[in-house]
Amino acid sequence: MGIYEISLGTIVCINIIFAMSLNMITGFCGQISLGHAAFYGVGAYCAGMLAKAGFPMYAALFAGMIFAGMTGLVVGLSSLRVREDFLAITTMGVNFLFLGIVRQQDFLGGELGVSSIPSHGMGKIGFLVFVMILACLVIAWSHMIKRSWMGFAFDAVADDEDIAQVLGIDVGRYKLVAFAIGTALAGLAGGLYAYFARFIVPDDFGFITSITVLSMVAVGGIGSIAGVVIGTLLLTLMPEMFRFISDYKLLIYGLLLFGVMRFAPEGLAGLIKSFVGFICKKRAAL
Amino acid sequence: MLYLELLLQGLIQGSMYAIIAVGLTLVYGLLRILHVAHAGLFALGGYVGLLIFNETGSLILAMPLAAALVGLVGMAVYRLCYQPILDRPPYVALIASIGLFIAMEELFRLIFGPYGLTYKNPPLQAYVNLFGIHIRAAELCMVGASITLLGVLSYLAQNTRIGVACRATVEDPEMAASFGIDAIKVRYLNFFIGSALAALAGIFVSLLSNLVEPTMGGVPSYKALAIIVLGGLGNVKGTLIASLVIGIVEAFGTIYIGNLLDRDAIAFAFLIIVLMIRPQGLFAEK
Numbered sequence: 359m360g361i362y363e364i365s366l367g368t369i370v371c372i373n374i375i376f377a378m379s380l381n382m383i384t385g386f387c388g389q390i391s392l393g394h395a396a397f398y399g400v401g402a403y404c405a406g407m408l409a410k411a412g413f414p415m416y417a418a419l420f421a422g423m424i425f426a427g428m429t430g431l432v433v434g435l436s437s438l439r440v441r442e443d444f445l446a447i448t449t450m451g452v453n454f455l456f457l458g459i460v461r462q463q464d465f466l467g468g469e470l471g472v473s474s475i476p477s478h479g480m481g482k483i484g485f486l487v488f489v490m491i492l493a494c495l496v497i498a499w500s501h502m503i504k505r506s507w508m509g510f511a512f513d514a515v516a517d518d519e520d521i522a523q524v525l526g527i528d529v530g531r532y533k534l535v536a537f538a539i540g541t542a543l544a545g546l547a548g549g550l551y552a553y554f555a556r557f558i559v560p561d562d563f564g565f566i567t568s569i570t571v572l573s574m575v576a577v578g579g580i581g582s583i584a585g586v587v588i589g590t591l592l593l594t595l596m597p598e599m600f601r602f603i604s605d606y607k608l609l610i611y612g613l614l615l616f617g618v619m620r621f622a623p624e625g626l627a628g629l630i631k632s633f634v635g636f637i638c639k640k641r642a643a644l
Numbered sequence: 645m646l647y648l649e650l651l652l653q654g655l656i657q658g659s660m661y662a663i664i665a666v667g668l669t670l671v672y673g674l675l676r677i678l679h680v681a682h683a684g685l686f687a688l689g690g691y692v693g694l695l696i697f698n699e700t701g702s703l704i705l706a707m708p709l710a711a712a713l714v715g716l717v718g719m720a721v722y723r724l725c726y727q728p729i730l731d732r733p734p735y736v737a738l739i740a741s742i743g744l745f746i747a748m749e750e751l752f753r754l755i756f757g758p759y760g761l762t763y764k765n766p767p768l769q770a771y772v773n774l775f776g777i778h779i780r781a782a783e784l785c786m787v788g789a790s791i792t793l794l795g796v797l798s799y800l801a802q803n804t805r806i807g808v809a810c811r812a813t814v815e816d817p818e819m820a821a822s823f824g825i826d827a828i829k830v831r832y833l834n835f836f837i838g839s840a841l842a843a844l845a846g847i848f849v850s851l852l853s854n855l856v857e858p859t860m861g862g863v864p865s866y867k868a869l870a871i872i873v874l875g876g877l878g879n880v881k882g883t884l885i886a887s888l889v890i891g892i893v894e895a896f897g898t899i900y901i902g903n904l905l906d907r908d909a910i911a912f913a914f915l916i917i918v919l920m921i922r923p924q925g926l927f928a929e930k
Contacts, residue, residue, distance in 0.1 A: 384735075390734075390735055390738075436916070436919070436920060439919065439920055439923045440919050440923045441923075442734065443672075443676070443678060443734065443873070443877060444873055444877070444919060444923065444924075444925070446678065446735075446738070447678075447869055447870060447873040447915070448873075448915070448916055448919055450866065450869070450870075450912075451870060451912035451913075451915050451916050452912075452916070454866070454908045454909050454911075454912040455905070455909050455912050455913055455916065457906075457908075457909065458905040458906045458908060458909020458910070458912075458913075459904075459905060459909065461906055462903060462904055462905060462906060565866065569742055572739065573739060573742075573743075576735065576736075576739045580735070605754065606750075606754070608746060608749075608750045609746075609747055609750035609751065609754065611743075611746065612743045612744065612745070612746030612747030612748075612749075612750060613743065613747050614743070615739060615740070615742065615743025615746065616725070616740050616743030616744045616747060617743075618743075619729065619736050619737075619739050619740035619743065620725065620728065620729060620740055623729055623732045623733075623736040
């Protein structure tokens with residue numbers, strides 16, 4: 359494996375954690391977030407600053423996670439006030455607010471960002487293995503949550519808040535839990551990104567990043583764990599695959615996003631499901 | 645004097661937001677879609693207007709022609725992009741719209757180049773003295789045009805059969821249909837008018853900066869989304885007031901808290917505060 363493949367693998371794993379974290383909020387609990395990059399950024403900045411202050415990696419990553427989760431909890435409170443499209447725009451606003459604050463703070467490096475973040479000291483392959491293990495843990499944990507009582511409650515909230523309330527599910531509490539877990543995981547992904555890139559600027563965590571991660575979730579299939587992993591793989595590797603037409607890669611990206619939503623609104627997971635269903639039906643007919 | 649000047653700047657900016665946001669809110673009122681690609685049509689208007697002006701040298705010709713052309717493109721966007729996915733959950737149309745917007749931006753970049761185009765000899769650049777404050781003619785025209793256009797529109801909506809049909813369809817689509825109103829026709833008309841207005845806004849903005857560039861749709865579009873939410877989503881009158889309010893808040897904010905937050909962040913911070921107090925927006929009907 360060359361350096362290129364190793365760093366590509368690391369980025370894929372970080373993105374899987376990031377996409378999984380949004381899937382927790384948007385996929386499981388049905389709360390649209392257009393500002394997820396803000397929490398990714400909170401984690402990255404927190405971990406990066408602590409690392410520069412001399413804290414060990416595990417402490418910095420953990421602190422980034424907790425800090426992002428706490429910010430997420432505060433933003434989650436807004437989901438108790440506003441719903442659906444209003445929530446989507448509120449979270450988008452949170453993203454712009456985060457950027458606006460970071461850009462104007464000198465101790466966070468302003469426009470120039472945070473540079474020379476210390477190395478993780480694991481070597482490139484060691485870090486890849488570390489991130490891979492974390493990604494697998496996050497996937498496994500998502501599975502556990504989906505099958506647990508909490509997963510069912512999330513499902514009910516996503517389906518119809520009012521009915522969930524009538525059934526005796528504490529809608530507000532589950533929304534907050536989803537936001538806290540989801541944003542904490544985003545913070546973890548952000549911290550890992552800070553250690554990976556060792557140089558972060560505000561624009562890494564802008565609205566475009568929020569859209570990209572939402573696209574990974576939606577193209578894969580909202581709520582489906584395998585789908586989100588496939589969607590993340592596809593959208594992370596696609597720009598690399600289309601390198602030979604590098605000038606057109608964003609155009610293709612946009613068209614793909616549009617095409618998947620237009621022709622397969624349930625994402626790739628839905629597409630595969632209906633394809634399997636089609637094959638099975640044919641078999642039964644024979 | 646400073647206050648008056650800031651107020652005026654806010655109103656100028658606000659009237660630009662208003663022309664963009666009215667189209668968005670019309671679409672939302674009818675279809676419950678956050679139409680991000682609207683910003684692509686705004687940029688398209690800027691390009692078409694500039695090209696026609698540079699060819700013919702007549703702004704009087706460029707404006708209506710660009711508006712009509714972009715209006716037709718808007719109708720095509722509805723037919724090809726939104727109509728087939730109307731019965732899907734709202735995020736499907738939202739992401740499809742974002743994909744379309746990215747693709748449009750990239751097309752502009754590939755066709756017209758990344759650095760944008762400029763007017764050969766930009767019209768309306770003279771300064772006008774208004775109560776001791778110097779305003780550019782283009783700014784004055786923009787305010788005048790937005791007042792006239794929106795005034796005419798509201799007159800038509802109140803006093804013509806098709807205007808009444810539009811309002812009825814927004815109010816209660818099924819009841820309107822049972823009275824023989826063709827909902828599809830109403831939607832086409834709305835997309836035409838909204839897109840034509842966005843095109844005019846694009847021309848005015850490009851006149852102010854003497855530049856059309858691929859990314860010019862970005863910031864105004866996100867802000868227009870914030871504005872229609874602030875105005876109560878789908879409420880035209882609320883949207884107009886919200887546009888002016890955001891324009892003024894930004895003008896004062898950049899002077900007084902500009903070192904804490906940048907311009908975009910101020911608008912969104914205001915939005916979030918208002919939504920936490922009034923989750924249904926400033927001017928919701930109920």
